[in-house]
Amino acid sequence: MSKPKLRIGMVGYGFMGRTHSNAFKSVGQFFDLPRTPELAVICARDEGRANAFAERWGYGSVETDWRRLIERDDVDLIDIASPNDTHKEIAIAAAEAGKMVMCEKPLGRNSSESRAMVEAVEKAGVANMVWYNYRRVPAVTLAKQLIDEGKLGRIFHYRAKFLQDWTISADLPQGGEGLWRLDKAVAGSGVTGDLLAHCIDTAMWLNGGIDSVTGMTETFIKERPHTLTGKVEKVGIDDACAFLARFENGSLATFEATRYARGHKALYTLEINGENASIFWDLHDLHRLEYFDHSDEGRVRGWRSVHITDGDHPYMDKWWVPGLQIGYEHSFIHQAADFIAGLNGEAAAPTFRDALATDMVTDAVLKSAETRQWEPAH
Amino acid sequence: MSKPKLRIGMVGYGFMGRTHSNAFKSVGQFFDLPRTPELAVICARDEGRANAFAERWGYGSVETDWRRLIERDDVDLIDIASPNDTHKEIAIAAAEAGKMVMCEKPLGRNSSESRAMVEAVEKAGVANMVWYNYRRVPAVTLAKQLIDEGKLGRIFHYRAKFLQDWTISADLPQGGEGLWRLDKAVAGSGVTGDLLAHCIDTAMWLNGGIDSVTGMTETFIKERPHTLTGKVEKVGIDDACAFLARFENGSLATFEATRYARGHKALYTLEINGENASIFWDLHDLHRLEYFDHSDEGRVRGWRSVHITDGDHPYMDKWWVPGLQIGYEHSFIHQAADFIAGLNGEAAAPTFRDALATDMVTDAVLKSAETRQWEPAH
């Protein structure tokens, strides 16, 4: 009733602008929070479309210049859902203005940008978080619990991949709306920053720091028409990237991401093999966790397909009844809930600093692809 | 902007009150509709809890007597999400007051109640619909498209079951909040009205009318404490029910539902075998449709696991990007969207009359379990 509001200034109305807006709009119906989020301002350059977005989502007002947004007194939190090349400048300005800052991943286009952003929010002392949403898929959160409780024992192996197939056609242009992920100047890198960053964030959360890596990258389609220039231009991003890694805990890892794996749309999978138990998870069936427990009786020991829809599963007491699955967008709702809950207590992760660690790994991977050697990852 | 509002008067704040409220609150962000739903009034007997629900969901006001709700001029649509024994009286009164009526399934506790409700809404000429939400799971909607296009050819077999395990404990009481489904006086029947009604609604939508049935029922736990009376009382509902059926198109069917299938929380599955193709769907992985097409080349012919997350799948262009699944609650959002869209055109199904047909089948099943013979189903 008398809960204070948390007034959101959202930058960007694309795919991520929608998932973030939905998170803040829905979270209050399902979670008991110390502050009530309010969709205060949407900021985007195209005023007509910004207005339409504001009406659809119930934003109170519209800005077309992010600098104006940051100047406003009636905004508590700047949420950056615009392309990667805008993250650094907006985040630093927002922090300097004393706003809380949330930022879509990857934090910067490289660890140098990210480091500057970390310094800004830490210097300003503002709450900050990066939208590595997959930590809050309940099955992944449960994996974290199981590992932290020691159920897996010593970890031997970590394995992650993120497979897509949406850029196989040579006719697909680069650049511009929806296609800026193919434009190195905007995105910073290809699948390494876009997909492997997710894999690395989850991996370090679950399994600790990465010591060193060696990787390879490939750009299968070398030239594509550029939407903004109208010309065929060299493709600068990595279409595919795979790397080997050693974690600080002694476990070995393989990581891979590509947009050329025909048949997979967003197949983020991870597997962890421990001395006593193993875990497998798959974004295409995100509501399941596969779990193998060696302490089960031998005759009936097998991988358990756990349907993560019960009240004793993370976050699931907030939703429906057992057996009824939630979807992708709920991971953002959970992250919004944890962020807001953390404002009155321990700050929720991943912070900008956590995300910087991920960017240092991706930098090392890209470097190793050039040096063709192992590179330290931190 | 100037779209007319659709003012909702919701009856009930239980599990279904939440799914319906969520549907009306979210639908406008994802679908372009001729009217804008507004959560106008929540109606429930417990005023304190009704107020809390109103605040959480943003309802404009509260009523504690559904008769008062129906009298209000500022409500367009009465949505009945209260227990089964309240459906008939509320629906008829709402229709007589000229309100649109939506009702949670089953329509009545038996076909006699349902028939009276059909007569009321048809006499009043008001828009009406029953929340058989599974029709609007995109995979199920796609199944309907494929069948209507003739891809399956002549249908030989239909197979459905709905398996749960939540009432196995003999300690579970009957009656009262959350447990009225175990109380025959309130629910009308057990799994037949609760679970098989869903299976039958989908089946007749996909495969046409059911000609005749023969079934069996069982009540495994014969007595349970009653929450309201405080005494151990006879259990009147069916814990399990299975039946054989013949469809009007000549296909054979088996149906089964139970709350005693250890290991299954809400496993609604359906399979249809046609001359040329077959379809399988499963609520525990509701974002997939299994499809077998005999016209595929023999060497590589197999069941296709179709991940129903692409823009060419029903409803999915409204959501995220390929590979990212939606959940249970979205089926309600889709149904709200279709209902509202149908207000300006062809009325969306299932109407009260469609739901009556389902209740005639469940009545026939229950009768056959007593007569131990085949019974006509319409």
Added chain:
Amino acid sequence: MSKPKLRIGMVGYGFMGRTHSNAFKSVGQFFDLPRTPELAVICARDEGRANAFAERWGYGSVETDWRRLIERDDVDLIDIASPNDTHKEIAIAAAEAGKMVMCEKPLGRNSSESRAMVEAVEKAGVANMVWYNYRRVPAVTLAKQLIDEGKLGRIFHYRAKFLQDWTISADLPQGGEGLWRLDKAVAGSGVTGDLLAHCIDTAMWLNGGIDSVTGMTETFIKERPHTLTGKVEKVGIDDACAFLARFENGSLATFEATRYARGHKALYTLEINGENASIFWDLHDLHRLEYFDHSDEGRVRGWRSVHITDGDHPYMDKWWVPGLQIGYEHSFIHQAADFIAGLNGEAAAPTFRDALATDMVTDAVLKSAETRQWEPAH
């Protein structure tokens, strides 16, 4: 070395003649047995093909008249792998001649034939067995162990189906080699005796006697050319059959078999739901057992997919190393092993008498399809 031989007289060289021959030829390499099986005589009407079969499999000699086979002193066991209409006469004559008798299922074309066969072998006091091979798929044998140990607790539900799709084409003729299963005069019935008999045998082994049934049958293609007569003739067999059943232990069951389930070649599945645990098995992945144990910790409770390839699984210590699956034919090898082992101890099941119980259920199912009522099953 000095182990006595078990001289086999095999009747029939079709599909089942091959599986039985393979069982007796291979069993000695993998199992330690009190007697050494020897492929002594193959008996079939077509002398040329019988000779070719004898050479391929190493049979010592050939007979073209089963009466001659039975008269031979150098044969210990008559194994009947010929079509159903020959079972009764051969089995009775073999028993009267004092031979052990093994018979492919179903025992007779109906329970009347089967009863006469039971009386013959029991009067003669000869070892006898029916090839209901699926009991000896290791996963199914393990299911039996788990049930007998009480791991499932009280059984609520049994569910079995056997789905095929090989007779959908109206062009397929009936009768003659490979197609006698479509000819009622030879087969006795359609899917009921061919497929449901397997389901019933396993079911009664796992879950005890069946009390009563009600079923329906259908013949989708009413007429087919007959290979032997050259004319289009009425099809007498049941193409599909489904029935409801009540077991003596109070559990409910559904059974179904068909040759019109597009996409399924030999999909025999069974599921058992008990108070504490559930089991699922599927012939298309016969080397797995799905097992759900409610006593697992709630957060990580799920269906376990047990890969039945370990040394502690039934029969599997005889084969390869963990992880390496066996196939269909091994169930026959296991049955041969158990039969031979049982000659010096307790006779292995299913005996002719056990198989008669199955035929009484199939008779009741077919009768109920005509009376449209429940029929007693024993």
Added chain:
Amino acid sequence: MSKPKLRIGMVGYGFMGRTHSNAFKSVGQFFDLPRTPELAVICARDEGRANAFAERWGYGSVETDWRRLIERDDVDLIDIASPNDTHKEIAIAAAEAGKMVMCEKPLGRNSSESRAMVEAVEKAGVANMVWYNYRRVPAVTLAKQLIDEGKLGRIFHYRAKFLQDWTISADLPQGGEGLWRLDKAVAGSGVTGDLLAHCIDTAMWLNGGIDSVTGMTETFIKERPHTLTGKVEKVGIDDACAFLARFENGSLATFEATRYARGHKALYTLEINGENASIFWDLHDLHRLEYFDHSDEGRVRGWRSVHITDGDHPYMDKWWVPGLQIGYEHSFIHQAADFIAGLNGEAAAPTFRDALATDMVTDAVLKSAETRQWEPAH
């Protein structure tokens, strides 16, 4: 009838001695071949056990010294199923004696040994083959057909792993019977030669030559008791190995093998992503091939689970009826069939020379693990 015999001299009666013996004993019942294999001589050092093996499998005679075996005139083919450290010497001597030679994989303990073996068989001009049996799993053979027909189009990615968990316990000793795979002196390497060699053989068969690799290895348990010496000794083998590779056709690959992946017994998986189609296969369900064809209509496009049990699948017309799966051992039977068929025509692969190419890759992988750089693989 008058077909010439192929007299087998088998060296070794362990796990592989059994699979090879079974292959030669069974192949004639299922395949029509130009020569009839005969289990002529079993050769092993322990005479008592060799005699027992001979009796069980029907070997005509026994030798305890492989030199004696090679001298015999009544043996056509020497099949080497003994530990890796014996391969080279026996194979070269057999070739020099003019015998055909088959050898269990890996060919030598390293490419230097293998090269000498290749030279010997090529100089002698004798038929030769290495038991990389997984090529002849029907699903894998079908994958080869599909790739060769161009159904996948340009290949972007290859992915293989072979995961086991049998050596996790630190109590497991190294060396001696059944455990020589842990003894570097005998085995040559750990998982690289044992498991990755299989993955590489299949990969180069399906996807062509490997250009370069970079890998890492780990020995998780550094010391183990040695069965033969009785002392705790350093473990020399690699417990786990992963590597990145580039194929000559421009595709990228990841390979991994380990014996520390809790929950996996023999999980050999491979996946190939092409421009138009993708393939996945898994040894734990070896009778299935997962196939994704992008040319399917979008709405019903999905991974097809093809049950490789139909007559139009490779080798499957020799076995049972559709729907009935075969097992692990059948891959050896198929290889024996192809080898014998190839004696009168084109020699069957993989020859010793093919296997040498695999060993060159494994050598490069092990070298790169030391140099921490990319190494050429041929």
